[in-house]
Amino acid sequence: MSAWCTRPAASRASSVASDLLPVEEARARILAALAPTAAETVALPEAAGRVLARPVAARLTQPPADVSAMDGYAVRAADAVEGATLSMIGSAPAGRPFAGEVGPGQAVRIFTGGFVPAGAEAILLQEDATAEGTAVRVNETVKAGRWIRRRGLDFTEGHEVLAAGRKLTARDIGLAAASNNPWLAVHRKPRIGILATGDEIALPGDPIPAGGIVSSNAHALAALVKGAGGDPVVLPIAPDDTHAIAEVAGTAHAFDLLVTTGGASVGEHDLIQKALGGEGFELGFWKIAMRPGKPLIWGRLGRTPVLGLPGNPVSALVCGVVFLIPAIGRLSGLPGDPPPTRRLITAVPIAENDRRADHLRSAISYDSEGRMRVTPAEMQDSSMLATLARADALVLRAPFARALPAGAEVEAIVLADLGV
Amino acid sequence: MSAWCTRPAASRASSVASDLLPVEEARARILAALAPTAAETVALPEAAGRVLARPVAARLTQPPADVSAMDGYAVRAADAVEGATLSMIGSAPAGRPFAGEVGPGQAVRIFTGGFVPAGAEAILLQEDATAEGTAVRVNETVKAGRWIRRRGLDFTEGHEVLAAGRKLTARDIGLAAASNNPWLAVHRKPRIGILATGDEIALPGDPIPAGGIVSSNAHALAALVKGAGGDPVVLPIAPDDTHAIAEVAGTAHAFDLLVTTGGASVGEHDLIQKALGGEGFELGFWKIAMRPGKPLIWGRLGRTPVLGLPGNPVSALVCGVVFLIPAIGRLSGLPGDPPPTRRLITAVPIAENDRRADHLRSAISYDSEGRMRVTPAEMQDSSMLATLARADALVLRAPFARALPAGAEVEAIVLADLGV
Numbered sequence: 148m149s150a151w152c153t154r155p156a157a158s159r160a161s162s163v164a165s166d167l168l169p170v171e172e173a174r175a176r177i178l179a180a181l182a183p184t185a186a187e188t189v190a191l192p193e194a195a196g197r198v199l200a201r202p203v204a205a206r207l208t209q210p211p212a213d214v215s216a217m218d219g220y221a222v223r224a225a226d227a228v229e230g231a232t233l234s235m236i237g238s239a240p241a242g243r244p245f246a247g248e249v250g251p252g253q254a255v256r257i258f259t260g261g262f263v264p265a266g267a268e269a270i271l272l273q274e275d276a277t278a279e280g281t282a283v284r285v286n287e288t289v290k291a292g293r294w295i296r297r298r299g300l301d302f303t304e305g306h307e308v309l310a311a312g313r314k315l316t317a318r319d320i321g322l323a324a325a326s327n328n329p330w331l332a333v334h335r336k337p338r339i340g341i342l343a344t345g346d347e348i349a350l351p352g353d354p355i356p357a358g359g360i361v362s363s364n365a366h367a368l369a370a371l372v373k374g375a376g377g378d379p380v381v382l383p384i385a386p387d388d389t390h391a392i393a394e395v396a397g398t399a400h401a402f403d404l405l406v407t408t409g410g411a412s413v414g415e416h417d418l419i420q421k422a423l424g425g426e427g428f429e430l431g432f433w434k435i436a437m438r439p440g441k442p443l444i445w446g447r448l449g450r451t452p453v454l455g456l457p458g459n460p461v462s463a464l465v466c467g468v469v470f471l472i473p474a475i476g477r478l479s480g481l482p483g484d485p486p487p488t489r490r491l492i493t494a495v496p497i498a499e500n501d502r503r504a505d506h507l508r509s510a511i512s513y514d515s516e517g518r519m520r521v522t523p524a525e526m527q528d529s530s531m532l533a534t535l536a537r538a539d540a541l542v543l544r545a546p547f548a549r550a551l552p553a554g555a556e557v558e559a560i561v562l563a564d565l566g567v
Numbered sequence: 568m569s570a571w572c573t574r575p576a577a578s579r580a581s582s583v584a585s586d587l588l589p590v591e592e593a594r595a596r597i598l599a600a601l602a603p604t605a606a607e608t609v610a611l612p613e614a615a616g617r618v619l620a621r622p623v624a625a626r627l628t629q630p631p632a633d634v635s636a637m638d639g640y641a642v643r644a645a646d647a648v649e650g651a652t653l654s655m656i657g658s659a660p661a662g663r664p665f666a667g668e669v670g671p672g673q674a675v676r677i678f679t680g681g682f683v684p685a686g687a688e689a690i691l692l693q694e695d696a697t698a699e700g701t702a703v704r705v706n707e708t709v710k711a712g713r714w715i716r717r718r719g720l721d722f723t724e725g726h727e728v729l730a731a732g733r734k735l736t737a738r739d740i741g742l743a744a745a746s747n748n749p750w751l752a753v754h755r756k757p758r759i760g761i762l763a764t765g766d767e768i769a770l771p772g773d774p775i776p777a778g779g780i781v782s783s784n785a786h787a788l789a790a791l792v793k794g795a796g797g798d799p800v801v802l803p804i805a806p807d808d809t810h811a812i813a814e815v816a817g818t819a820h821a822f823d824l825l826v827t828t829g830g831a832s833v834g835e836h837d838l839i840q841k842a843l844g845g846e847g848f849e850l851g852f853w854k855i856a857m858r859p860g861k862p863l864i865w866g867r868l869g870r871t872p873v874l875g876l877p878g879n880p881v882s883a884l885v886c887g888v889v890f891l892i893p894a895i896g897r898l899s900g901l902p903g904d905p906p907p908t909r910r911l912i913t914a915v916p917i918a919e920n921d922r923r924a925d926h927l928r929s930a931i932s933y934d935s936e937g938r939m940r941v942t943p944a945e946m947q948d949s950s951m952l953a954t955l956a957r958a959d960a961l962v963l964r965a966p967f968a969r970a971l972p973a974g975a976e977v978e979a980i981v982l983a984d985l986g987v
Binding site: 191192195196207209210211214216241242243244259260262296300301302308309315316317318319320321322323324325326327328329330345346347348350351352355356357358359360361362363364366367368369370371373374381459460464467490517518528530531532533534535536538562563564566567 | 630631661662664728740746749765772788794938950
């Protein structure tokens, strides 16, 4: 077993519950073992939601020249004083620059985005002028430079407009387009193999063995992986059989991360250990100070990291939020930050916590002033998938957190913030 | 022009600025004219992020029988008193029910998820027992019913687990799977045609005409549409030419909504009007009391609604957030709520507002206590796409909103909340 999957000598939190690994430490160790995927070139429209592998520099200057910010007249500032009448010598709509120069006493009709013609250094607003034929009467004295957008106000050729490591938004796609970048270098979507194990599970619609249940983890995790920017590959269910599990070992190299569900409880983990031991599997098995989802497998099969989630669907999904989404972030080229949290007010009292960090499935409601309130579900039984599906937030309860009255502030993961 | 694209007789806000339509009213009228797409059947893994067109009922009961919540021994409650010794007659792991019955003085080894065998009505926890061969010594008296998850605790066959109209999360996919639903009826993704118009625009990488700019709207809006759950179709750029624009009319029937950019300023709108007039276009033209993005076209080309956004990229994207995302929501089967907002604290003073609702491009930072702060960018020039791309939030300023000191509360759209 390599150093990165053994227990650390000591840590602040683990001193509290010495046989359990704190959530933050487990996450930090997972992230430390992952590296971003390599870059690929994609066409601009495919790049939304992807993480830039190289910075994007502007390939032109925007605006390319001084342009008008308003509809009106391009004038010499000294000429356009209240009461003066100017002679209109042409026009400069956006996209069709006026070729000549504005001389003394002259004006050029200009529209928003139109290039300010040579000679002009002020814009007389349309509403501050009266035009009759080519005569333009100035009703309000202009100010030099006013209503002119300077060349390069938005960006300048050669300068970076988007930094490497940025997850590209629709706005970024617009900026990359406007700065004339049809291709972008982004990190390849991490390919995440998902393997559900267990004798008793069947795919939805398939015959269910006596005493069995329908497999929900693989497809729920696939949706979570997709939402987090990964490329999920759902593998056929493997029975609790060393041969079947070992077969998977042969496919692991195809993935940037192999996620298993089931086989992570104390007895089961021996099976995984035994099945994969011959395949060069370096196994770490952690009991995590968290609820739901205490046991976690973390290891490496050849070059492929392996994250073993609990078989319980609620635990698997909560561990997905806590560990897998940050892991996909790191593989995608992001830092792999912990799930974002918000500080919300609890609508009900919350009991004190034991030594495991808890993730209370909670509903969000709004008070009379429109502020968010959270209400943890009364039953937090980890078998209740319907309760998890109905939840809007996971209220975080640190190990040994004290009881809280209604109205107290809590830290919560709002699941919609993660798109899960 | 049909009634739904004419001005309303009166409204609370329009009385303030009578020639400008308030944002809320424009949005309400857009939404009122849209209906959800029809249903389609998709395989479970394709349904994440889609909106359910029909409710999902459980096709089985979960758990299918009373099951153990812990590892231990299934016992008769009356027998398992402290100091007693029971005889182990078999085992009931998850997925492999014990066929017999627990008689007086007997126990069955049971694991989490294992069916509680006939005769037993309590679970003796593993840690409260000492086993030697088939003898199990009771170290702590059990409580009847404790550590048993009742049949149907999670869901019951025939009962609704997911309501129509719900946007499906990864958790919902898990719940649909666990309740044995391999197929789901969801609203078809709305197909959104996107047409950029203008003589002066070129696609990224193409030769740029003199005085021209690179088109950024179509692909930025396509990314926004995709992120909001729509299926974008980017049409070739149409020059400012009645014939070219009219050609598009012939393709509009293919879309659930046609979005145009450009051609929405006062002079341009006449061109669109003229180009499409002969194609059965019912045009509405609204000046909206908002900044950036004041003019908006709203109309209908045959059966296809048309949303005409400003050509200015910042205005187009802000209008995309304010009008297009809710419109896609409505088409997708959601209510089409306004963009969600948060109440945040401004880090700097904010000036009073004029009669247009403003959307200040702002950065989010965190104070020493980890609370979000917003700082509006100093220059709010609507030509600055880089400023929009760098923004984390749009601070909403109502018409005539008063000046605010640093530390005041503001309402803001956090762009990451929308995935844009």
